[in-house]
Amino acid sequence: MPKRIDRLVRREAILEAAVRVFARKGFAGSRIEDVATEANIAKGTVYLYFDSREELLSAAFEGYAARSAAVLSDLGAGPPLERLTWLVRSVVETLAAHPDHARVLLDVWSSARSRTDAASPLDMAQVYRHYRETVAGLLRQAGAEGDLRPGVDDRHAAVIVGAIEGCLLQWLVDPALPLAGLADTIAEMCVEGVRA
Amino acid sequence: MPKRIDRLVRREAILEAAVRVFARKGFAGSRIEDVATEANIAKGTVYLYFDSREELLSAAFEGYAARSAAVLSDLGAGPPLERLTWLVRSVVETLAAHPDHARVLLDVWSSARSRTDAASPLDMAQVYRHYRETVAGLLRQAGAEGDLRPGVDDRHAAVIVGAIEGCLLQWLVDPALPLAGLADTIAEMCVEGVRA
DNA sequence: TCATTATGACTGACCGGTCAGTCATAATGA
DNA sequence: TCATTATGACTGACCGGTCAGTCATAATGA
Numbered sequence: 103m104p105k106r107i108d109r110l111v112r113r114e115a116i117l118e119a120a121v122r123v124f125a126r127k128g129f130a131g132s133r134i135e136d137v138a139t140e141a142n143i144a145k146g147t148v149y150l151y152f153d154s155r156e157e158l159l160s161a162a163f164e165g166y167a168a169r170s171a172a173v174l175s176d177l178g179a180g181p182p183l184e185r186l187t188w189l190v191r192s193v194v195e196t197l198a199a200h201p202d203h204a205r206v207l208l209d210v211w212s213s214a215r216s217r218t219d220a221a222s223p224l225d226m227a228q229v230y231r232h233y234r235e236t237v238a239g240l241l242r243q244a245g246a247e248g249d250l251r252p253g254v255d256d257r258h259a260a261v262i263v264g265a266i267e268g269c270l271l272q273w274l275v276d277p278a279l280p281l282a283g284l285a286d287t288i289a290e291m292c293v294e295g296v297r298a
Numbered sequence: 299m300p301k302r303i304d305r306l307v308r309r310e311a312i313l314e315a316a317v318r319v320f321a322r323k324g325f326a327g328s329r330i331e332d333v334a335t336e337a338n339i340a341k342g343t344v345y346l347y348f349d350s351r352e353e354l355l356s357a358a359f360e361g362y363a364a365r366s367a368a369v370l371s372d373l374g375a376g377p378p379l380e381r382l383t384w385l386v387r388s389v390v391e392t393l394a395a396h397p398d399h400a401r402v403l404l405d406v407w408s409s410a411r412s413r414t415d416a417a418s419p420l421d422m423a424q425v426y427r428h429y430r431e432t433v434a435g436l437l438r439q440a441g442a443e444g445d446l447r448p449g450v451d452d453r454h455a456a457v458i459v460g461a462i463e464g465c466l467l468q469w470l471v472d473p474a475l476p477l478a479g480l481a482d483t484i485a486e487m488c489v490e491g492v493r494a
Numbered sequence: 495t496c497a498t499t500a501t502g503a504c505t506g507a508c509c510g511g512t513c514a515g516t517c518a519t520a521a522t523g524a
Numbered sequence: 525t526c527a528t529t530a531t532g533a534c535t536g537a538c539c540g541g542t543c544a545g546t547c548a549t550a551a552t553g554a
Binding site: 143144145146147150 | 529531532
Binding site for chain 2: 126127128129130131205208209211212213214215226227230231234251257258260261262263264265266267268269270271272274275276278279283284287288290291292294295296
């Protein structure tokens with residue numbers, strides 16, 4: 103069924119155009135017309151593939167959430183603290199490799215608030231909860247093997263996730279700060295901060 | 299001159315109302331009318347004290363920036379790593395103590411992008427640069443006293459600032475995560491992550 | 495003292511521009 | 525031919541910002 107595939111391909115092209123526009127002007131400053139122009143189509147065509155402007159943002163977020171989940175589920179084997187190092191580096195490098203998607207996070211963060219419908223798919227809280235649980239799991243394993251200093255608990259998982267997201271934030275606000283160059287330092291500090 | 303004082307008091311009252319409204323609905327979702335209602339005045343009155351909707355956001359940011367700068371300049375004495383601990387805790391506790399102001403940061407972060415006039419006072423990049431320089435200064439002092447493990451450099455300052463801001467971000471996105479309860483853990487991880 | 499006049503803070507109706515979403519029509523291609 | 529897809533002119537709700545007019549209070553002066 104070439105029709106259906108074609109439709110998905112086109113939808114994806116529009117979505118990517120939207121992400122570029124949102125990254126450049128922010129969601130609040132982006133017009134449907136801008137997205138259409140970026141995708142070389144007419145404004146009305148956008149509505150053949152997406153119901154509303156909001157849905158474009160949701161779809162962009164879903165793409166990000168899917169990639170996040172993929173990174174988290176791809177932990178490999180080895181000692182827990184090595185896997186933690188790998189996890190932190192992968193997340194940072196993935197963010198740095200997709201700057202436009204990362205920029206859209208700025209809008210997703212704020213949109214959580216104004217959202218009224220509870221069933222919103224823009225659930226950043228859920229994404230971070232998943233991050234923290236994954237890191238906490240690794241920490242518990244490391245603790246069981248005696249690799250951690252005493253007193254390390256689940257709160258440290260929040261701080262590790264925070265170190266990543268906080269560097270992302272600084273980079274988004276000030277592109278002069280090179281996020282990719284921080285990957286090793288973040289991983290190192292997170293691990294040394296809990297190691298026995 | 300009671301007139302002038304009265305004017306400033308009233309301006310401040312409107313600004314605080316604006317911060318509450320922005321925190322609740324986000325800047326993009328806040329109407330001037332909402333701010334006026336929150337302040338128990340008419341819409342037109344808002345314009346007697348602020349030139350535009352944007353200026354309300356700028357003024358809110360300036361208040362935040364001023365408080366930030368105050369915290370950073372109040373480092374006290376003692377061993378550098380102790381001062382670092384104190385700095386991290388102060389920043390986190392200050393953020394946690396002013397949740398409405400913190401929430402407005404969500405909008406300030408995104409507004410950096412859509413901003414066209416370069417002379418914008420919403421310079422979050424500048425604020426973070428100041429944070430990083432202050433932390434880097436403490437790290438250099440600690441290094442000179444031999445308190446750091448080898449290889450610690452200015453990038454570690456970015457990660458420390460990141461740990462704070464990243465926890466703030468998780469809290470803003472998911473109020474179930476208690477920021478105040480993380481203050482000690484953040485401070486501890488940041489210091490243990492660089493200590494010799 | 496108290497009527498008259500001046501002030502300026504405040505109000506809210508109004509205007510003009512913007513933009514999300516619609517729909518009649520055209521183009522496409524099977 | 526005719527079903528599917530694309531177009532872009534159009535609509536109307538919305539909202540930032542304005543401004544003519546009001547009114548409480550202060551100043552004046554008889």
